[in-house]
Amino acid sequence: MANKIRVTVWGENVHEHKNEKVAANYPKGMHGCIADGLLEDPAFEVTVATLDMPEHGLTDEILANTDVMTWWGHMAHDKVDDAIVAKVKKRVLEGMGLIVLHSGHYSKIFRSLMGTTCSLVWREADELERIWICNPGHPIVKGIEGPYFEIPMEEMYGEPFGIPEPNETVMIGHFEGGNVFRSGCVFLRGNGTIFYFQPGHETYPIYHHETVKLVLKNAVKYVAPRGTLWKDDCPNVPEDQAPVKISKK
Amino acid sequence: MANKIRVTVWGENVHEHKNEKVAANYPKGMHGCIADGLLEDPAFEVTVATLDMPEHGLTDEILANTDVMTWWGHMAHDKVDDAIVAKVKKRVLEGMGLIVLHSGHYSKIFRSLMGTTCSLVWREADELERIWICNPGHPIVKGIEGPYFEIPMEEMYGEPFGIPEPNETVMIGHFEGGNVFRSGCVFLRGNGTIFYFQPGHETYPIYHHETVKLVLKNAVKYVAPRGTLWKDDCPNVPEDQAPVKISKK
């Protein structure tokens, strides 16, 4: 890891060009807004990458120089190349941090890392989401005042959420219509840390929300590589390298 | 679940036709031997399915009528059809039990459910494996006398084993050459229970081993569906079905 945490903000960048509301919320794209939020912290170096770039902007060089990736996608999940997903996954398992946002619950990368459906129930009805904090001392919620924060309008995501039991349930959200959801969850996979964060429906200006921006900045630090890389290749260890002398029978 | 636990024993059935030693160990195929071991328990109804059958023997009807599947594969992992793997995975997440054996650690179904590399280190050197029990009261080890059991010759599988932290570490194995391995692990995924069990290299008669047979019989009961099925479809819940009255803003 370099002195700065090198973040690659990946955005699908499709809704922005098809929906006026999204374009109005995010003149620089959702990825641009997320990147700007992170850049408030001088500890980060931020690159953006989008679906329409060659290799979706995730070349081997970019991947090798990314400490933390954030991922927002929705309507074009199936347009993401399987080979790129495999490369991103390899990097996460080696130690790169990954932050999966909102509809990214159904992205290839998240489903592939979780191994489960990652399904949920949903509704678009301009609902208030109130997000409660399950560990007020957790690094991801550092600086949030009080036991919860609110997002004035959000798409409802509700349980059952088809994830493996998280390593840490950091936040639970509640929606105006009555549903609840594990809105902030940490998973360890291989040598990588993954944070799933619910907020971010494209038709609301959620990535401009100060607390959401704060959570993202905290989360980047939390999921950043902590040790060295786990370079894995399922090696054969021949007899003469066994710590105890053995011989075939 | 029917009165009997309906088990489908899936076998790759390739080594048996290419290697005389394997053919000699398993005249009815490895799957045949595993099935015979399970049939010692009258509580089970057992079907075998192999790679060379149409749909690998895993038709929709067979899948719908399977409570527990056991999976052994090795040299032909990549010959297993992705669409069949997806169906098996769907059934596991709905509630079907899955027992993954030995080199099945690298099967598409196991890797897909774990989300990690499932990698390990390995060596073929006729080593004794001594498998220690981490919870002597666990249903999977019921009937085993003493704190460990031994397999006279086994392929070495060693740490690091690229799995998510198990829900239950039931057994840890040690090999003559010095390596250790989490040889018996339970994972919950969706509504299904998965048991990974290390023993079973094809060139040794391991599925004839009485304790291995006992573990498999116990494991079938342990991973068998416990509740009802979780039929998932990521449903939209329209406004008028929200428990609290809401309206778009």
Added chain:
Amino acid sequence: MANKIRVTVWGENVHEHKNEKVAANYPKGMHGCIADGLLEDPAFEVTVATLDMPEHGLTDEILANTDVMTWWGHMAHDKVDDAIVAKVKKRVLEGMGLIVLHSGHYSKIFRSLMGTTCSLVWREADELERIWICNPGHPIVKGIEGPYFEIPMEEMYGEPFGIPEPNETVMIGHFEGGNVFRSGCVFLRGNGTIFYFQPGHETYPIYHHETVKLVLKNAVKYVAPRGTLWKDDCPNVPEDQAPVKISKK
């Protein structure tokens, strides 16, 4: 385990004698009501035990013949004898199931098994609790129609709930005043299964609620001992019993 599951329903039995509302809700005591609910299932044999009995009704004989214990306590947690708590804990770690109810979150037995504060936020304000199901196929929710059930009036319990990450988060509750809570959680400890279930404030008739009764019946089956007992005594294994020959250096 005998043919029937032998349940001991433990009740503090203090509020019933101090508060008219509680006495009116529970003429046979809260424990009596819980026991009656369980007795609807002929698979259970049910005994009640209360704080005021000799040894709190938890004699060695009763403990040795209990498969599952349910625990409700509140104002007299500190009146429970530490030696009795130690015996109950020993039995749970050996394999006895334990269901901890409502204010039992602060009981000596629950805190001692969790190792954490088991703290929460709370409010008595006649609030509706809506309890959402996180795995609709889970045995504990078998028979519940729909994605949630409601308790018309309940004391609010809210996050942060000071528990270790559960092995299974089965239910999440939401309260009328806006708070959320992990209302149904499974923990594995030693060889025992523990289920914490939020509902049950003494001033409301919650243990008469049909869905609550159903959950309790399901939970008894779920936490019932699955294997054999884990009788633990931290044994010394002398040199001549080591599987590999060793000698002091």
Added chain:
Amino acid sequence: MANKIRVTVWGENVHEHKNEKVAANYPKGMHGCIADGLLEDPAFEVTVATLDMPEHGLTDEILANTDVMTWWGHMAHDKVDDAIVAKVKKRVLEGMGLIVLHSGHYSKIFRSLMGTTCSLVWREADELERIWICNPGHPIVKGIEGPYFEIPMEEMYGEPFGIPEPNETVMIGHFEGGNVFRSGCVFLRGNGTIFYFQPGHETYPIYHHETVKLVLKNAVKYVAPRGTLWKDDCPNVPEDQAPVKISKK
């Protein structure tokens, strides 16, 4: 957290005065040796505290100014004052890191945080321990060359180890006599991180071992407080502070 990580090395300091071999291994006490090892890293500020000091050296002021505590105890576990244990536990749940060493598996503080027996099998026979690494990229093993390290002579600790499933199984040890043990485990409890590390029998000079010293230095950094403190008091939240307006019925 101050600029330096403030470590308090707690030692029982009894064997050192009763056993010549221990005194010879550790002229400054075991705690003195552990402290010296940590002081090789200028990022740490180290204090020692022992059983025989007033309040066992763990005054409120010391506790309030400790980021990470290491704990070695054995023959005098029951001499540690329950009230001091409660204070240490409170600090761990608030966010202080804790490293529990060797026979500390049976200390009041570790058993109290785990909630289980923390039992194991053991033997004193001068056995080689070979400790394998389960995640070669983990911060705790940073700088260790190769897949394992060896301790020439150690007391055998073997499975079954009566702990809850760890959040991270970092190392598994194997002993010359054949036993295996989860020798390096991470647990999250409340807002604190706990690392249990097997090596350290008093009659061998294990805390002079370079790799053991390296692991301890790494572990201090790993368990150091990451966020802010979780100051918990199970607060009542009155009606007028509920985010949604409610009134008693």
